[in-house]
Amino acid sequence: MSDGAPREETTEVVSGPTVLSGRYELLRLLGEGGMSRVHLAHDRELGRDVAVKILTATGDRDSEDLERLRDEARAAASITHPGVVTVHDIGTTRDGLFVVMAYVDGESLADRLRRSGPLEPAETVAVGQAVCDALAAAHRAGVVHRDVTPGNIMLGRDGTVTVTDFGIARMGPGAGRTRTGYIVGTPSYLAPEQGHGGDLDGRTDLYALGCCLFTALIGRPPFSDDDSFAVVLAHMRSDPPRPRRLRADIPEALEAVILRALAKDPNRRYPTPRRWPSRWASRSGPATPRPADTRWSWRTRARARRRTRRGSSPSRTPPPRRTTRR
Ligand SMILES: Nc1ncnc2c1ncn2[C@@H]1O[C@H](COP(=O)(O)OP(=O)(O)OP(=O)(O)O)[C@@H](O)[C@H]1O
Numbered sequence: 220m221s222d223g224a225p226r227e228e229t230t231e232v233v234s235g236p237t238v239l240s241g242r243y244e245l246l247r248l249l250g251e252g253g254m255s256r257v258h259l260a261h262d263r264e265l266g267r268d269v270a271v272k273i274l275t276a277t278g279d280r281d282s283e284d285l286e287r288l289r290d291e292a293r294a295a296a297s298i299t300h301p302g303v304v305t306v307h308d309i310g311t312t313r314d315g316l317f318v319v320m321a322y323v324d325g326e327s328l329a330d331r332l333r334r335s336g337p338l339e340p341a342e343t344v345a346v347g348q349a350v351c352d353a354l355a356a357a358h359r360a361g362v363v364h365r366d367v368t369p370g371n372i373m374l375g376r377d378g379t380v381t382v383t384d385f386g387i388a389r390m391g392p393g394a395g396r397t398r399t400g401y402i403v404g405t406p407s408y409l410a411p412e413q414g415h416g417g418d419l420d421g422r423t424d425l426y427a428l429g430c431c432l433f434t435a436l437i438g439r440p441p442f443s444d445d446d447s448f449a450v451v452l453a454h455m456r457s458d459p460p461r462p463r464r465l466r467a468d469i470p471e472a473l474e475a476v477i478l479r480a481l482a483k484d485p486n487r488r489y490p491t492p493r494r495w496p497s498r499w500a501s502r503s504g505p506a507t508p509r510p511a512d513t514r515w516s517w518r519t520r521a522r523a524r525r526r527t528r529r530g531s532s533p534s535r536t537p538p539p540r541r542t543t544r545r
């Protein structure tokens with residue numbers, strides 16, 4: 220963001236190209252969501268490509284709403300992490316609010332699943348771990364995403380995994396006009412507490428991430444129905460299907476992580492993304508080991524040291540913990 224204040228009436232049509240705020244030249248449409256269009260644009264000021272998301276049907280916002288949206292965008296812009304798509308700027312056009320963010324050369328997880336079907340367990344683990352790292356950074360900055368979906372997880376051509384749209388879920392049409400009675404989020408990825416209209420925190424994002432990982436492995440979310448209300452109710456009341464019953468090659472450890480993320484009661488989920496087991500990847504088959512995956516607990520290291528002293532070699536994969544701290 221530049222000066223933080225949403226600038227008004229900034230659409231300028233200059234013999235063909237549409238230019239927002241006198242600097243963002245829209246080049247082509249990258250994709251469309253339920254209430255937004257995302258364009259590849261060129262920032263004439265800084266000479267770089269950016270993604271511009273125009274939130275449709277937000278044109279009638281009053282100044283109080285815009286002030287609140289500015290705060291949201293500021294919060295999102297305060298997250299600096301390689302796994303979080305950076306917010307650069309915010310403004311308004313006649314069509315509605317727009318957000319300028321870093322352009323990701325790649326595709327969303329949703330597009331990837333549509334294009335080539337479910338992911339292998341190892342790749343699912345890698346995506347899950349990367350999203351967890353990004354969420355941890357956001358939650359540290361006090362930002363809860365509220366709409367973690369496969370459409371908001373970007374897979375870069377260079378293999379990077381980034382999360383987009385932090386803080387944007389609350390900018391949707393109607394959001395902010397009433398703090399109760401309006402559910403913000405995507406039904407298939409909506410935590411039970413969002414359905415209840417209860418308090419949301421980082422654990423809400425972990426529930427949605429559990430739904431995303433389920434979708435990545437199975438090809439559909441844990442609860443689906445043509446009726447969105449039925450889906451929201453299922454999140455609140457029904458047990459999710461066990462992923463291993465639907466796909467046999469899913470490692471038990473991965474299923475356990477997903478099912479714990481999908482606990483109805485936030486207290487039964489991982490309390491923070493950092494508490495997700497760092498060893499889950501190493502027990503998920505041929506995942507590419509990352510430094511975080513092989514981080515051992517002090518207890519495991521002590522056990523390994525004892526074994527080494529006794530002359531046996533330590534096992535590379537630590538045994539599963541019987542109890543997990545919350
Ligand atoms: N920063 C970005 N860089 C490149 N492409 C992006 C970026 N952000 C979004 N996109 C693309 O634009 C598409 C539309 O994004 P948008 O946020 O409008 O909808 P969505 O997240 O797919 O779904 P919805 O918001 O309706 O739940 C995405 O699926 C993605 O392909």
Ligand SMILES: [Mg+2]
Pocket residue numbers: 252370371383384
């Ligand atoms: Mg999105």
